[in-house]
Amino acid sequence: MQRIYFFLITVGLLISCGRSDDSSLHLSSIIPLPAEIKSGSGNFELVNNTVIYIPQPNEEWKNVSGYLIGLLQPATGFQFSVQNGIGEKGICFQSIDEKELGAEGYRITINEEVITIASNQPQGAFRAIQTLRQLLPATIESSTIQNSSWKIPTGSIRDFPHYGYRGAMLDVARHFFSVEEVKRYIDLIALYKINFLHLHLSDDQGWRIEIKSWPNLTHVGGQTEVGGGSGGFYTQEQYTEIIRYAQERYITVIPEIDMPGHINSALASYGELNGGTIVPAEGRLSIAANANKILDGKSKPTELYTGIEVGWSTLRLEKEATMQFVSDVIRELAALTPGPYFHIGGDEAKVTKKEDYIQFINRFQELVKANGKTMMGWEEIAQGEIAPETVVQFWNAPKYARMASEKGSKILMSPAKKAYLDMSYDSTSTYGLHWAAYIEVDSAYLWDPTTFVDGIDSQNIIGIEAPLWSETISNMDEVEYLLFPRLPGYAEIGWTKTETRNWDEYKVRLGKQAERFRLMNIDFYRSKKVPWVNGTISSNEF
Numbered sequence: 001m002q003r004i005y006f007f008l009i010t011v012g013l014l015i016s017c018g019r020s021d022d023s024s025l026h027l028s029s030i031i032p033l034p035a036e037i038k039s040g041s042g043n044f045e046l047v048n049n050t051v052i053y054i055p056q057p058n059e060e061w062k063n064v065s066g067y068l069i070g071l072l073q074p075a076t077g078f079q080f081s082v083q084n085g086i087g088e089k090g091i092c093f094q095s096i097d098e099k100e101l102g103a104e105g106y107r108i109t110i111n112e113e114v115i116t117i118a119s120n121q122p123q124g125a126f127r128a129i130q131t132l133r134q135l136l137p138a139t140i141e142s143s144t145i146q147n148s149s150w151k152i153p154t155g156s157i158r159d160f161p162h163y164g165y166r167g168a169m170l171d172v173a174r175h176f177f178s179v180e181e182v183k184r185y186i187d188l189i190a191l192y193k194i195n196f197l198h199l200h201l202s203d204d205q206g207w208r209i210e211i212k213s214w215p216n217l218t219h220v221g222g223q224t225e226v227g228g229g230s231g232g233f234y235t236q237e238q239y240t241e242i243i244r245y246a247q248e249r250y251i252t253v254i255p256e257i258d259m260p261g262h263i264n265s266a267l268a269s270y271g272e273l274n275g276g277t278i279v280p281a282e283g284r285l286s287i288a289a290n291a292n293k294i295l296d297g298k299s300k301p302t303e304l305y306t307g308i309e310v311g312w313s314t315l316r317l318e319k320e321a322t323m324q325f326v327s328d329v330i331r332e333l334a335a336l337t338p339g340p341y342f343h344i345g346g347d348e349a350k351v352t353k354k355e356d357y358i359q360f361i362n363r364f365q366e367l368v369k370a371n372g373k374t375m376m377g378w379e380e381i382a383q384g385e386i387a388p389e390t391v392v393q394f395w396n397a398p399k400y401a402r403m404a405s406e407k408g409s410k411i412l413m414s415p416a417k418k419a420y421l422d423m424s425y426d427s428t429s430t431y432g433l434h435w436a437a438y439i440e441v442d443s444a445y446l447w448d449p450t451t452f453v454d455g456i457d458s459q460n461i462i463g464i465e466a467p468l469w470s471e472t473i474s475n476m477d478e479v480e481y482l483l484f485p486r487l488p489g490y491a492e493i494g495w496t497k498t499e500t501r502n503w504d505e506y507k508v509r510l511g512k513q514a515e516r517f518r519l520m521n522i523d524f525y526r527s528k529k530v531p532w533v534n535g536t537i538s539s540n541e542f
Ligand code: TNX
Pocket: 310, 347, 348, 378, 395, 420, 422, 433, 469, 470, 471
């Protein structure tokens, strides 16, 4: 057998044993940083007619191998075939039973003849593909055939995530994003092994998911957005299509209906839900759709809203229709959603009486449970009688995170000062808000979910999520500008142990992603904090 030199990455230090060429595995810029990397000598070269071996000829393995071929084919122009069993040459997926790797972990062993990808489940193999993809030259991301040689340095990687929940949120309510745009968002987060997509499906400015028992929600409440654009919504079939696309990438969709506040789009759709909410003058919209809607003859619906103020609308417990509405919405949406969670919002209910708010949260929790899901909500829900399995999403007030911890509930870390993707990078940024902070790329990376809030039990923390609110952004270029290059850092905080993370080492790996971003047409923010490696990018693009 060939002589193999091993290299190990520990505590962010690169310890090399004599090799210094660019081709060794430990110098590859994988994000998130894997748990263990060992370098060998020599290369595997991907060639035409490579065989991909799968352990079982079932749908799931066909999907995983098909996904890999879909990644490799456009830039290489190669043909691939899929066979069952174990091969000695090519790319070989293997099923193993190695407890520590869990559902998402994997081992990749690369020698000159074969790349073996071993995992407990196909999900682990899918995460491994994202690593493999980053081991290939960045030109693999090109959509046209490239004249490269497709070499991968030999060695091995053993890897598994620190947190089981690594999420990204997209607010499709303030501005609507089409199914195709959401699919692109899913593809971008999949590259960094994000495994939850939280969709903020309703807010004052728009209702984005068809509810068959309450059709006006979308016919009226879905017809506008911030700034007065025409809005939009997903039919139930389209929502199911988003879920299917995410599932193929081992990403679980979490639907959010924001209640009892942030609810004007529903109050504008059904008068019987409106118990006296006053729409702020700036942003009030009385359009024809609003005037023509079916009224119940008793209560007047609110006007539609296109501004960006928060905290002024509420559902009313005393309205007869309210709990019927809530239970129908939760029932229909839970039935469409295969994932375990249902997010009920619960934030900034500033005009809801405190005792009513608590009752709302308690009743939402019962309904979510009755529909077979686990409730999630923004940090304020910690005031309710929340169950141990309920997930409290921390965003701003440490007292609510502590309250959740004391009640033994789960905590998801999304501190606005660190993890809000809608915060501007600096005071010169065109997009984003800055009420919580300006968040440069280093600041976004430099925090630890277990110590960010004092006095909470780190055992309760299930992971991190980076929310992208869309008040200031309305198309994918703008989404990508706020997402990149911060998202890879959030992915690493979720995946890689804090002790092995180091900004000075990370920023080098991040800088090497520039060409990949360019080839994926990602419109990213060229932070001065990152040593970008231009690749083929002309310097005036920076
Ligand atoms: C606060 S975070 C909100 C959202 C806004 C966001 C803007 C949270 C639970 N509520 O309604 O979109 O700030 O940064």
